[in-house]
Amino acid sequence: MNQPTTLSVITMPIPGTHYAPKKFKGDYTRVRDFVLHYERICQANNVTADNEKCSSILQYCSTYVREIIEGMKHFITPSWNSLKDEILQYFDAAKAEAKFKEHHLKQLVDASHKKKMGSLDDFKSYIRKYVRVGGWLLAKSKITQDVFNRFFWKGLPKTLRHHVENRLLQRDPTLDLSQPFVFDNVVKAVEHVLRRDRFDDEDFDSDDSDSDSDSENSS
Incomplete structure (x- = not known):
């Protein structure tokens, strides 16, 4: 034995x-x-x-x-x-431990909101990039949860933000527009808007311009 x-x-x-x-x-x-x-x-x-x-x-x-x-x-x-x-x-x-700074997140957001995000694949790609930088900064207490939520929202193209905001307000008409939308709620709303089985599935074009890219009521 x-x-x-x-x-x-x-x-x-x-x-x-x-x-x-x-x-x-x-x-x-x-x-x-x-x-x-x-x-x-x-x-x-x-x-x-x-x-x-x-x-x-x-x-x-x-x-x-x-x-x-x-x-x-x-x-x-x-x-x-x-x-x-x-x-x-x-x-x-x-x-x-110092691989990312807040300006890296701003650069990602600035580049993202100017691009098309017309499919779930596009959106998932954005989430991965955002969480890699923003999630790390949040975990290291380099940014607050509000900043994390606000930048994530600003990284969405303007047209998509419009559809997503409508979805969020539909779900909760009393939503406080003075506060950044919660990350998880935005993710669910985008997934609803861009779901793959929509009969009218099509790209949401980014029509942001330099003149209006910073005029966000919900950021």
Whole structure:
């Protein structure tokens, strides 16, 4: 009868195998995910001692990265939590936390509202682009929920906004037009307006111009 495997540093996944972290070569965009993945496999294999956690990470790193880690203060005197902080600091994890700013969202919105958005495919493409930037800014508290909602609305072409606003007011005649429309409600309204089974399915052209692009009652 087979004895159950005792989990330890010996059972950590071999580099390059399925459960092992992808080799870390110093990319700042990957360092935080790399460290989190490494901590998960340490936990799964019951690796808790500082000296083992500090030394075992080297096998998942390139030679260049190993040499840097080996020179860190808390690798020499093992303390995993402190070494983790050093790794995140020296490989510039903070840089990945500053990838978007509010002006990136404004640029996306300005470009989007001038384009046609006559199908659900067009709209879904806009949502993906918007959430990638706006959702990240919201999650990092770089913008408020109201700003997130307002910019999303402004990114819709003018003609589509007209149809969507009518739909929202139809659903709720008491809707407060002094506040940005809620993101989820706008999404549902657009999906209704652009639903694929409409008998009169056709493009809603963007007829925005520079002169009226900023005159929004509901933004």
